[in-house]
Amino acid sequence: MSRLPRSFYARPAAEVAPDLLGKILARNLNGTVLRGRVVEAEAYLGESDPGSHAFRGPTPRTQVMFGPPGYVYVYFTYGAHYCMNVVTNTDGTAGAVLLRALEPLEGIDVMEQNRGGRPYVDLCNGPGKLCQALGITREENGADLEGNAIWMEDDGVEPEEIATSTRVGLSAGKSMPLRFYIPGSSCVSRGKPSG
DNA sequence: TGAATGATCACG
DNA sequence: GTGATCATTCAT
Numbered sequence: 001m002s003r004l005p006r007s008f009y010a011r012p013a014a015e016v017a018p019d020l021l022g023k024i025l026a027r028n029l030n031g032t033v034l035r036g037r038v039v040e041a042e043a044y045l046g047e048s049d050p051g052s053h054a055f056r057g058p059t060p061r062t063q064v065m066f067g068p069p070g071y072v073y074v075y076f077t078y079g080a081h082y083c084m085n086v087v088t089n090t091d092g093t094a095g096a097v098l099l100r101a102l103e104p105l106e107g108i109d110v111m112e113q114n115r116g117g118r119p120y121v122d123l124c125n126g127p128g129k130l131c132q133a134l135g136i137t138r139e140e141n142g143a144d145l146e147g148n149a150i151w152m153e154d155d156g157v158e159p160e161e162i163a164t165s166t167r168v169g170l171s172a173g174k175s176m177p178l179r180f181y182i183p184g185s186s187c188v189s190r191g192k193p194s195g
Numbered sequence: 196t197g198a199a200t201g202a203t204c205a206c207g
Numbered sequence: 208g209t210g211a212t213c214a215t216t217c218a219t
C-alpha cells in the first residue's frame with residue numbers, strides 16, 4: 001500500500017483522471033480512517049476548457065486550481081453540496097480532476113452515519129454524496145494530499161475495464177469526453193452525460 | 196420532473 | 208449591490 005507521490009499529479013488532468021480509477025481515497029475523520037476506491041472521475045482543464053471553473057482565469061474560489069499539484073480543491077454548489085477535486089498540472093497551470101464516485105472499503109459504518117443510514121451503493125455514488133460520506137467541506141479546500149487529513153493510495157489493484165463518456169451536468173457544448181469510470185462497479189453515479 | 200438553496204462572479 | 212448561473216441531490 002503506497003501513497004501516490006506528488007509527481008503523479010504533475011501531469012495534464014486528462015491523463016491523471018483515468019489513472020486515478022482503482023486508486024484509494026483515504027480520509028482521516030476525527031481519528032477514524034475512511035477509505036474508498038475511485039470508480040468515476042472527470043478531468044477539468046485550464047483556460048481552454050469552457051466547462052472548467054478555471055476557464056475565466058483565476059478567481060478567489062479557483063486559485064488553488066492554478067497552484068501546485070497534489071492539493072485538494074473543494075467547492076460548494078447548488079446551495080447544499082460540496083464537490084472534491086484533485087489539483088493537477090504544474091504550478092501556474094490550471095487543471096483538476098473531480099472525484100465523482102467511490103466504492104466504500106473501510107469505515108463504512110461512519111459513512112452510513114454521515115449519509116443518514118442510506119444503503120451501501122448510495123453512500124458515495126455521486127460527487128456531493130462522497131463528500132458528505134467522508135466529511136469533506138470547504139475546510140478541506142487547499143489541503144495537501146501529502147498531509148494527514150486526506151491522501152491517496154495505490155494497492156496495486158487495476159481496473160478490469162475503463163470506459164469514457166462526456167462529462168455530467170454541464171450545459172450543452174461544454175461537455176467533452178473527459179469522464180472516466182469503471183463500468184463493472186455498482187457504485188458509479190447515476191448522473192447522465194449531457195453530451 | 197422539479198424544488199431547494201446559497202455561494203460565486205460579471206457587470207455597472 | 209444585483210441577477211444569472213450552477214461540475215447536485217432527493218422527494219414527488
